Amino acid sequence: MSAIDDLAGELAKLPGIGRKTALRLTYHLLKQPPERSRKLAHALEVLRDRVHPCGVCGNLTEDPECAICRDPRRDRTVICTVEEAADIGAIERAGEFRGLYHVLGGRISPLDGVGPEHLTVRELEARVSAGGVSEVIVATNPSVEGEATALYLQQSLVRLGVRVSRIARGLPVGGDLEYADGGTIAQALSARREMI
């Protein structure tokens, strides 16, 4: 396999990039000064070396704990649970939420063999059990799987004596939190309901 095919093949594995685009990007890089490609390669390596999940919440960070977990002004009594780290960015941009986060690392998806044990449910339970948390907001996506995951969390957490709430269904069904606008997210958060 040639070096061109090699890179195009790797690029084509990225979401939203087809085989044609992958080839176009590859030839584009070849037309640029070699420095450009070296910088890209370096940036990719540094990314993987430095960025990892926050030891507390699972957010992506270059430190042992992420900036949100370290921020003394955040409200430590409320944890907002999301499917992916990318969802945190969407909620932060809405600027409404001042508590902490918990990244599940996906959602319950039996067709892909993803059960609760593959998510960070136990870690979330441990955080709640450690005390000081009065509410867990479940902000999984409003898909069938997101709703089922929310219900599973509610049933696991309610035993620990914490209030569990669900963001309002302001988001379009099947729509991803990641792509919702700030106003919609702020509204979904403020209109959250306790899960019973």
Added chain:
Amino acid sequence: MTAVSQETSGTTQALPVCVQQVTIRDFRNIERAEVEVPAAGVVLSGLNGHGKTNVLEALHYGHALRSLRGVRDQELVRFGQEAFHLAFTATGGAVDSLGIGVARTGRRKRLVSDGVEVTRLGDAFAAIPSVVVSPRDVVLVAGTPQDRRRYLDLLLAATSRRYLSALQRYRAALVRRNAVLRDQSRAADAAAQAAVWEPALAETGATLWAERVRWVDWAARVTADRCAEMGEPQRFAMRLQSSMRDLTGTEAELHIALAGALERERQSDLRRGMTQHGPHRDDLLLMLAGKMARSFGSGGQQRTIALALRLVEAATLREHRGHDPILLLDDPFAELDRERSARILALVAQHGRGQRFLAIPRDDEVPSGFGDLTRWRIEGGVIRGA
């Protein structure tokens, strides 16, 4: 779906759905066809295997967004080609124009309605409403409960966005609960993992039941009338059979009842590896003189009921969409005697007043009621006379 209070055939004034231009490219055996369609419709003749059903299938794709013979999209692409394309302009449908593209290697179809890309398939479902009448319809009567559920689901989804959305969520939750029942039955929290899908199942399942019951209540009488008009002397009856003994409650009551049944049967479901309660177990019981038409009906009686169900399908679409759907008649008189054919023809003329496409093997066999229609011939996938 709003209540269907009365049958309005013979009183509706709205213009029928009418396809004006059709473009077909690399679909089945049709390389390329660009045709203008007369408002009244067309008689399309051609020997079996030359593609007349493929033309009807292409037209019906503007309704069902999939093959009418249940094959995968990729298999509809003409041999040796990369993709098929369909384009329609129409009046009386939900859209004025609809374009469809399916690539052999693509994971999903591309739809463009009125010039705008459609991202959710459901938004374009039944955009250009049509009903197919064919001898294969006998599976509605003689086939499995699944065949009849499919009929109900396609019909009700085409008339009610609420039904379509409930159906999609119900199916999504059901396959996931069943996957848990099958693969996780030994997990310590298997019951909890199964339970999380039940609220979605109960909520959407109740919607499906309520709408199915409402439709059956109305359609049973109309279907019986059509059967009688076709000369069937035995009394026709139709009712919905379900895993729940009683479906007479309100949707809210059905919701509670299904939630209860799912919870009650959860352990048993785990042992069997399947969900035993819910609308996915329904059957539409079709009876003549109190006996199951599936087992006791003659071939002719089964054909009569199947045709009646298609006419009721057209009536339902008209009722909810305000326009007569296009009728796609795929050699509907094959193997029927003259008397029955004549009666059917009279019924089609009376109850299905939309644009008609009649596909038959030879154009010297055009039935009298269709004599005025423009004639096309199809040979080796090429349409002539258009």
